[in-house]
Amino acid sequence: MQLGQEVFGVAFQNPVLLASGTCGYGQELDGLLDLDALGGLVTKAVTPEPRDGNPALRAAEFEAGMLNSIGLANVGLDRFRAEKLPWLAARLRRARVLVNVAGRSVEEYMRVVAALDGETGFLGYELNVSCPNVKEGGVLFSTRADQLEAVVRAARAATKRPLVVKLSPHVPDIGRMAEIAVGAGADGLTLINTFPGLLFDIDSRAPVLGAGIGGVSGAAVLPMGVYAVWQARRRVDVPILGVGGIRSAEDAVQYFLAGASLVQIGTASFANPRTAERVLKGLAAYGRRHGLEDIRELVGAGGMD
Ligand SMILES: Cc1cc2nc3c(=O)[nH]c(=O)nc-3n(C[C@H](O)[C@H](O)[C@H](O)COP(=O)(O)O)c2cc1C
Numbered sequence: 292m293q294l295g296q297e298v299f300g301v302a303f304q305n306p307v308l309l310a311s312g313t314c315g316y317g318q319e320l321d322g323l324l325d326l327d328a329l330g331g332l333v334t335k336a337v338t339p340e341p342r343d344g345n346p347a348l349r350a351a352e353f354e355a356g357m358l359n360s361i362g363l364a365n366v367g368l369d370r371f372r373a374e375k376l377p378w379l380a381a382r383l384r385r386a387r388v389l390v391n392v393a394g395r396s397v398e399e400y401m402r403v404v405a406a407l408d409g410e411t412g413f414l415g416y417e418l419n420v421s422c423p424n425v426k427e428g429g430v431l432f433s434t435r436a437d438q439l440e441a442v443v444r445a446a447r448a449a450t451k452r453p454l455v456v457k458l459s460p461h462v463p464d465i466g467r468m469a470e471i472a473v474g475a476g477a478d479g480l481t482l483i484n485t486f487p488g489l490l491f492d493i494d495s496r497a498p499v500l501g502a503g504i505g506g507v508s509g510a511a512v513l514p515m516g517v518y519a520v521w522q523a524r525r526r527v528d529v530p531i532l533g534v535g536g537i538r539s540a541e542d543a544v545q546y547f548l549a550g551a552s553l554v555q556i557g558t559a560s561f562a563n564p565r566t567a568e569r570v571l572k573g574l575a576a577y578g579r580r581h582g583l584e585d586i587r588e589l590v591g592a593g594g595m596d
Contacts, residue, residue, distance in 0.1 A: 292578025293585045294571070296330070298530045298552050299453035299478055301414060303330040304385050306586055307543070307571050310534050310557035311335060311391035311417060311457070312361065316375040321382065323564040329571070330553060331387030333481075334375070336419050338393050339402045341367030346501030351490060356509020356536070357558045358488050360502035363393050363422070368403055372410060380412030388413040389455060395425045397445045404449040415453030417532075418446055418477075421484045421506075433459035433484070439468060440475045447476030455532060457481035460512075460519045469523035481532040481555070482519040486512060509558040512536045517545045524550030524591060538566065540573025547586065548593030 294305040309332040314320050316334050326332060344364025351358045366375065371390075379388050390413050394400040404416055420432040420442055432438045443456055456472040458465060460483040469480055485506025490499045498504070516535025523531060533546030534555035543554045559566040574586070583589065 292575055292583045294574060294578075296552055296586065299415065301387065301453075303387055303553060304328075305330045305571055305574075306547075306553045307567050307574070308332055308387075308389075308532070308553055308555045309560060309567055310555035311389075311419065313557040313560050316366075316371070316379065317382065317388070318375070318378050320560075320564055324568050327383050327386045329386045329567055331389065331414070333389045333391050333417050333555060334371075334379075334413075335365050336363050336391045336393035337365055337368055337371045337403055337407075338363055338395075339368050339399050341365065341370065348499060348501050351499045351505075353490060355511035356507060357561070358490055358500060358505040358507055359485070360500045360505035362502060368406055372407060376407070376410050376412040383412075389415055389417045389453075391417045391419050391457070392446070393419045393422050394442075395422065397424070397426075397442050400442050401445045401449050404446050408450050408452065415455065415478070416446065416450065417455045417457050417481055418442065419457050419484070420472075421457070421459045431459065433468070434462055436468070436471050439471050443472050443475035443477055453478045455479040455481055457484055458519070458523075459484045460515055460535075461486055465519045466522045466526035469527045473527045473529050477529065479530040479532065480523055480527070481534060482523055482551075483512065483516045483535045486515065508535065510536045510538060513542055513545065517549045520546055520551050521549040521593065521595075537570065538562075540570050540577050543570050543574060544577060544589060545593075547589035548591070550591040550593075552590055 311333040345362030423429040456477040488507035513536030533551030
């Protein structure tokens with residue numbers, strides 16, 4: 292089966308990427324798998340200033356996935372530009388790079404996008420809008436239409452590169468948020484970010500995570516992610532990157548059937564850093580089993596209307 296995808300006007304050699312926050316800046320996984328054989332990767336979120344992140348414990352496993360509250364720990368814009376982007380530019384020839392951008396205000400998102408825009412080594416941006424706007428009392432950009440629109444418009448004004456908006460599934464109408472993001476200038480959508488969650492240590496009775504509440508990812512969120520992609524697909528006509536709970540080629544196919552053009556692997560890479568390679572091999576085998584010639588035959592092919 293032909294696995295290449297043409298998205299945002301460029302060729303992706305295959306549709307499997309690594310998800311933001313689970314592959315660092317690429318460098319961390321170099322040697323563990325052939326990064327340049329993947330469709331691409333999404334960097335850890337970049338904010339204007341370096342951030343230490345939240346107190347330990349930052350991640351906890353449970354049977355069906357993971358609960359994390361990293362707190363956007365990252366090296367900050369200057370070091371990302373000086374050290375991480377040049378490494379990506381030198382190391383990756385074929386895999387595409389999206390830079391995940393986060394901020395505490397519309398201006399912070401704009402600052403990161405504007406500062407990186409003249410650099411090489413990446414294709415475009417993925418806006419992580421699941422962040423609180425401190426200037427608006429901490430309301431999440433992803434949960435209020437006016438906030439989402441403002442941040443996407445501002446980023447759009449700062450770049451002509453592909454602009455992908457990563458939406459939170461924790462909203463009453465994901466299709467509506469998809470329309471708002473696209474109306475404000477998004478070229479594509481990533482669905483989904485994590486769900487809010489909480490677990491206690493049943494002996495100490497304190498939350499297991501240092502920050503208390505965290506985001507749920509991994510196998511548990513697969514059907515919710517597939518649902519979110521399917522909902523968005525019915526309302527907007529831009530490429531969708533499906534992410535959430537993918538551990539196998541069969542899980543990835545779920546996202547293609549719902550309408551995703553590309554998929555991302557997150558939590559499953561922690562269990563095995565080579566999961567993305569396994570998913571790729573599995574997709575080829577799935578294609579053979581089903582007599583498919585092209586991965587594009589699967590996109591949006593899930594029956595139900
Ligand atoms: C430890 C960890 C860190 C993450 N950091 C980010 C981040 O910096 N930016 C972002 O947009 N998403 C981040 N995510 C969300 C993932 O990219 C992904 O959307 C989510 O985990 C669902 O996919 P999965 O079930 O395959 O992990 C993070 C997830 C985890 C588990």
